[in-house]
Amino acid sequence: MRHRAVYRLIAALLALGVLTLVACESTGVQPVGTYTWATAPGSDLSAHAATATAAVIQATAEAVRRQQTVDAARVNLSAQETRATQEALAAAQAEATRVAAEATAVVQSTLYAEATIRSQSDFATLAAQLTTEAEFGATQTSVAGTMTAEAASLAATATDQAVRLTSTAEALSIEATGTAISLQATQSAVAAALERRRETLLTVLVLAAAVVAAVAAAAVLLGWDSLVHRPAANGPRTEVLQDGPCPPLTILPDGTVQFPLLSPEERTCTLTREQLNEVYDWAQTRYLDDRATRTIAERTSRLAPGLRSVRTLRRLDQAVTAGAISPRLAAVLEADWQSGGHDE
């Protein structure tokens, strides 16, 4: 880029020289320099061209030289710039290094300080733990001491209590022995008293039995029937169950009630069913020993004369199975019941 500008400058200078020569030629003015038209008014054109060429060469050389100077200056400037840049860069690097070193130092200082603080904190914590452990140990020692003292006190108290209880037990044992001896003596006395009372009671009972036996024997020997309430065998025992004009009823020893025949004047002496039941109940309670021997049919006949037995069945064939009625009768009964029992 820069070289292209230099070449353009050189081309411009050459063109300017040519134009200057042409102008001097036409106007008679002698150009400035070594070669002038005045000094060589009678020279030819080739000489002028050689002079111009020499001038051009010289100008070109001068331009090249200047250009080289400029380039050298430029190179020098570039080198200076480079050097300055390097120096600035070195200075910046040195500054940065210094700043980094300072920052590093600051960071290290900070870390060191933090580590110091942390270590100091750890030391404080450790110291607190050690203090706590020491206090706990002291407390344990104190408690142990206290417990030891209390245990010793309790042991002493227990020993005293044991001694006292031993004494009390011995006293109680002695007292119990005395009580047992006293109780045994009391029991012996009570047993003796009971034995005497039992003998007395037995004597009284024997005497009472003897008196009763004597009275019973006397009653039997004297024929005192009313005393033992024993009616004569199969003999009628008359009990008056009705007062007034009605004749009395007769109850036999087996509980049978006999009704007398009524005269026409005594027709008002009939009994209702409830009254009759009361008579039979009374007769049965009067002869309890005989009631168990009577059959159900006999007792039934007193309540419903002619009705010898009553059996409750679920089906009629149960009576057939029991042999109470014949199968033919059962079949006829069932057929009549189903047919409505119409007239035969």
Added chain:
Amino acid sequence: MNEEAILYWWAIVATLKRGELDQYRIESGTIDTPEADAYVLPNRIVFVLDPVRTGGITAQRWLDPATWHELSAALGGRRVFVSNADRLAVTVARTPGQDIL
């Protein structure tokens, strides 16, 4: 003892012996009353009569439908009929108003 069977038997005997014996003589057993065994079924009561101890009541009278009507009226309208096989048996319905003849 089944009270219902006793009542029915009382009514039968009293009906058949009406005019002949009073209640006192029936209760006392001093009269000749028919004898029977009663069988109580869920819907009826059957009185199986003793063929020997008839109480003076003939078989013709037992088997007379007029007698049945008479007994039914005495038993509160209960159905009554007499069956004749090897023995006579009087059947009385336990519920009144069933097929009164």
